[in-house]
Amino acid sequence: MSVKLTTRQVGDVSVMDAAGRITLGEGSSVFRETLRELVAKGQKKVLLNLADVSYIDSSGIGELVSGFTSVTNQGGQLKLLNLNKRVQDLLQITKLYTVFEVFEDEAAAVRSFA
Amino acid sequence: MGEEQSSATKTLDILLDSTLDSVDEAEKLVLSLARELGFSEDDLHDLGMAVREAMVNAVVHGNRYNLNKKVHLSVAKETDRLSVKITDEGEGFERTGLPDPLAEENLLRQSGRGLLLIQAFVDEFHMGRVPPLGTEVRMVKYRKTD
Secondary structure (H helix, E strand, O other): OOOEEEEEEOOOOOEEEEEEEEEEHHEEEEHHHHHHHHHOOOOOOEEEEEEEEEEEOOHHHHHHHHHHHHHOOOOOEEEEEOOOOOHHHHHHHOHHHHHOOOOHHHHHHHHOOO | EEEEOOOOOOEEEEEOOHHHHHHHHHHHHHOOOOOOOOHOHHHHHHHHHHHHHHHHHHHHHHHHOOOOOOEEEEEEEOEEEEEEEOOOOOOOOHHHHHHOOOHHHHOOOOOHHHHHHHHOOEEEEEEOOOOOOEEEEEEEEEEEOO
């Protein structure tokens, strides 16, 4: 199964709920396209909920970084929510914990954009 | 596909097409052997990740999706470890020329983390050129005992 993405609005924050695997191929391109659409609509506060993401490879990590860069370049912010242990480990190994703001509580994450 | 079995090792040798489907197939084959050895779920995840990254390197960067080129997957199962060798037919590259993915200035690069992840997820890792053309990645994952 590749990634399934659902987007919802919480106030002025776009929350992207991701489920499945973000890997090279369909998984990473679905993610890239969905985020591109959000940015094109002028959404500048994006919270990516990875609670149901079971697996991310280096290509998926690349998409997270690319998404972070494109939102930031538009003057917005992309933050991460609900990382499982494996995704946390990946961010540690790649030192991307120093790049992404990560939350365990959605309400706190949404408030942080204000 | 060739498969040999002895009391000490079971060896899998297979030539795979240079496609992303082969990445999934290689992961599935290696994990099936790792499960037979009794690897934990965490170790299966780590080994699967390393195999996927090495296969992606072989298919995408080595063979560049060239369907005239194959990826050779070889797996040896011993009592306490799984040894995996993945060889492509690409032109190879100098590892020393690759940017350090952990350097501050490279953290926001979209690619270049594959080898870092492979090394993080297996116990032994070697990579080198093979004559006449190609890159070989060898990795070993030990079964952890409690």
